[in-house]
Amino acid sequence: MLQAIHDNLKGIFAMVIIGVLAVVFIFWGVEFVAVGGLTSTQGVSVNGQDLNPNEIRGNFQDELNRYQVAFGDVNVPDEIRSQIREGVIDGAVRTELIRQRTEELRLRPTNAQVLETIRQYPAFQVAGEFSKDAYYAALRSANIEPAVFEAQQKQVVAAQQLDRGLYASSFLLPDEFTRRQALVGEEREMAWVVLPAAGFVDEVTVDDAALAQYYEEHKADYSTPEQANLQYVELDLANVRNEVDASEEKLLAYYEENVERYRSLERRRVSHILITPDGDEAAARTKAQEAFDRAAAGEDFATLARELSQDPGSASAGGDLGWADRATYVEPFADAAWAARPGEIVGPVETQFGWHVIKVDEVEAGEQRSFDEVRPELEAEYRQAEAERLYADEQEQLDTMAFEAGGDLAQVAQDLALQVRTVEGFTRQGGGGFGNVPQLVEAVFDPQVLAGTQLATLEVAPGRTVSIKVVAHEPPRERPLGEVRDQVQTALVQELARGRAAEQAGALVAALRAGETSWDDAAARWSGAGDVAGGQPKLDFVGRRDPAVPPALADAAFRAPAPVESRTYGTAELGSGDVAVFAVAAVRPGSPARLSPAERAQALRETRDRIAMQDAATYVTRLRAGAQVEVNQQLFE
Template sequence: MLLRVAPGGAANEGRFMLQAFRDHKRWLMFIAMVLIIPSFVVTGIYSYNRMTQADNSIAKVGDVSISPEAFDMAKRQQLEQLRQTMGENFRANMLDNPEAGEAILKGLMDESAVSQTVAKNFVQVSEEQAIMLIKGASALQQDGKFSPELYENFLRSQGKSDQQFVAEVRRDLAKETVLSGVTATYPVPKALVQDYFRILTEERRVRAFIVNATDYVEDIKVTDDEAKAYYDAHQKDFLLPEHVKAEYVVLSPADFKAEAPNPDDLKTYYEQNQSRWMVPEERRASHILIEFGDDKAAALKKAEEILAAVKADPASFADEAKKNSADTGSAAEGGDLSFFGRGLMVKPFEDAVFAAKKGDIVGPVETEFGYHIIYVTDIHEARGKTFDEVKPEIEAEYAEQTAIRQFGEHADEFTNLVYEQSDSLGPVAEKFGLKIETIDNVTRTGVTDPELGRIITEHVAEALFGSECLEEKRNSNAIEVSANTLVAARVVEYKPETVRPFEDVKSRIVDAIKLERASAMAKADGEKKLAEVKASKKLDGFSEPVWVSRQQMQGQPAAFVDLEVSVPTEQLPAFVGMQVEGGAYLIGYVEEAKLKEATDAELAGLAREVASIYGESDRRGYLEALKGVLGSEILNRSVIEGTKTAP
């Protein structure tokens, strides 16, 4: 089943191009930059001594085995994501339970099923779309524009080449195309979408009065005795957790330099893999969509009239698209859909485009969305990239693979050396030319710095607090913190859990007491003011009126906007008040209400968002069906049911 998306009449971004890319662009960026990219760490090209054996597998999907190492890597990845999102609330043992283990393995099996489906059915996303996604990622932009320097730094941090990373993004987007094609088809009742739209867009014309807690702070005095009493009563809030100062070394392929490759070998590799560098045919087309509406015959007649007009005068096509096309996303561009390859459009549309010649105007072509008049404006013929074009890529791959191979050849030596000469990291650092780094404030859960957290993982922290490192002052074992990256560490100094000295936290305590008292004073005065304006109806000191909704909050706190919008229209005008985060007390005068009329385009867009939420059950059913077709089974539950990660 080769999934295709349909050209049609959605608003803004349009339904024509790859829906999973257009309709969920920001969401896909989030996946690419937060979920997909870290996952690349666990799929190294070459694992130094971890060849997967069938009898070591914990599960199988089709003919593909899932190893304990893959499970362990996936668990580490999820822990790292939790560490970054939860901050101080993170605990290294959060996934040490059977339920979490089951979920991790299920995710790996789902991923395997989707990957196999993508491969078997040749689902592809073009290189151009992957590049567009990367360039649009906010993490790689500076001053609103794509930054090659940030991108280069990112690639270096991941140990990836540009070509490899683009290929990986293409693969992940192809997988997402399969899944989004399922969830986007969930039938959402129109009444439900209309209710959601009303809840999000219903407006209130409001004026606000603020009683700021900060206005009271200067007049509040806190004595040393009061601060000390607070300190004594809240000792647990000022605990400095036990921590160590540690030394560590890192071994990775970056520590090995490859020799210049033999030109003949590069040429041979190119010739044996020419299909890899084939650029498929792409066509550029514009279209005008006429929706069926309530009268399909009338729609066909209109489409035929427009077809005759643009055939007579092709230069008028863009103007006709702007005036008549129901696909408002492309209509704004004169109907232009840019370049696309096979497999991205519904079949009737694709067949018409690829059967035409450059400059042909064809139609009306019927799809589920209506009638299309199509103008084929350009063609990029299929071609293979020349050796000179791909030579830098091959050389980069050669250097990368050579470094990884050398790393694999020396990984055991590194592992043995840190164990055999366990009283110092000096010998292993000297042997491999490594720098011994020092880090302080490593707790049992690791470090707070996300970048260092990639090296001093929870597994490294666990080793540092083990008896061999902490009591016997030995090196840790060589620990794999990511694909093809080994870390060895040792404790330099240990500091037990202590309560921070009063003088170190006194200023924090004073500020906390002041804010607590100021908040209480602001609330008291705010409630008094609310009662006064309810009685007098005077609006002295209130802001100018603005229209707010749950979608357009105009800088007001979400909870306060919700309170304002929740006032029944029959009770307007009305005063409302509440204390918000930070201690301020807000009073709102809600003057009138207004309902926004929804356009078809807005309802269609919201329907897709709701479908993606409610379609989760369809997604799960689809994944289970894929695994059923391929055949899947769990072979060893001991790994996922235990309280420790896989060896």
């Protein structure tokens, strides 16, 4: 499958492993996952196509793990779990609908296009250049077959082609841009003061009953975290790399095995004349034949290309496409160009772009690099490749032994000559030298691992695999009020002080609206009292994204009704817990005329992108509305 891709991959080895299957399309926000290859009635069916239930469950578990990290020791609420399930299913359905749509439209990416997409992944690059060995190493680590990944990438490229088509079909009317700019570029003449919660602390008193009630309502906040003491053994790719035998004999053998990879590809400088069909294939074919006949009769090819070619990228350059290797071009074009001799004109050749008349200007033969020339890079590549192989073997061995050992980590360490290390106080937030790795947290707090009857073995980072035993487990413990009384009192006082600040702010707004006090008096009373540079007591025009305006305040002030006969007043709770009171005296709509040429160009791009996103969302919604989707409600059970 896609053998041409394998034939053209080359480069220096480097170990970079990341998950590269998640490709986010900028318009419809779909996360690409593989959905073909395994049929089951236990999952989701889209227009008769069964999706892989294990993929969907895996995506759900990944999302759940991310949420669990945020919730810490508290389980993710059922309501949010349900939302996660619905989101994962919806994403899988939309992705499959897009895949089916690309099939219906017969979008067929070429091998060269797929190869170029793969080359762009940072995970497959070394020093900014694509590396074949990094590519295979990353896929090995993720347990993905290259043929499977490349087939998936072919679907990705097809979806990107659909994406670009939708973007190209979107358009922006002048009135739409003016209306959006009036809103986005709107400025408001406003002032504000800040009522600090800390200023109301002295007004707050709490008794034992209030403390007890607050403690009961927030008891989970004062529990000790669930934690475990761990023992573990570790495989480290860096250590394995240091053990690799890179003798001259082995390096020479490696060179001979991979000699073709050290041969530069033949490159050709090609020019062409492109005739696009524009709905009339026969007319385009005839016009291309006429162009070929004129070129074959001796007319200057570059002059003909400037006159006839409909390729906007090369016509003005006389059809010159520059130097490139064969994989750069789509197959029919490459076949014709590589079959021709230097100076020969061939065609017409049909591709998905139209009809081509091709001239081969120059040929640069590939060259074989000697062992001595490539030795430095070859040694580094060999060490890394061999380290990868040894690491994968040892990783498999560790996984097998850990599984068979039950909870006996000491036996595993002895058999593999690995050092037993310890971590104390590992919580659901992570700990030790592991950081916060959701998969590790899930594995450590698995009931069988906590019971000591099973070891948790997993790769916690690229090139780092551990097998862990829980030697002690401490469940969450509710701390009595007497133990946390000071903390509870501080939290309650702060909450009540924030409430008093909000009450005072509300009363001030009511007085301002009723004319019982003036803004000047309010500003004199509260200016400088808060922690946001005292607010801005004097009226001035500010924009929605003015960095001087706290985000919560800007959101509230720009949502407030525009003033008509008198100023608009309101409040906003700031992230600090303080409360701002604001006044809006006037509104000045945005205008394209106030933008610089660069700002206008940027605003036009942003507005068109927004419209394109809306159009794409509508497109997918319509696909969904016309689809037959069946979901097994027991999918996640």
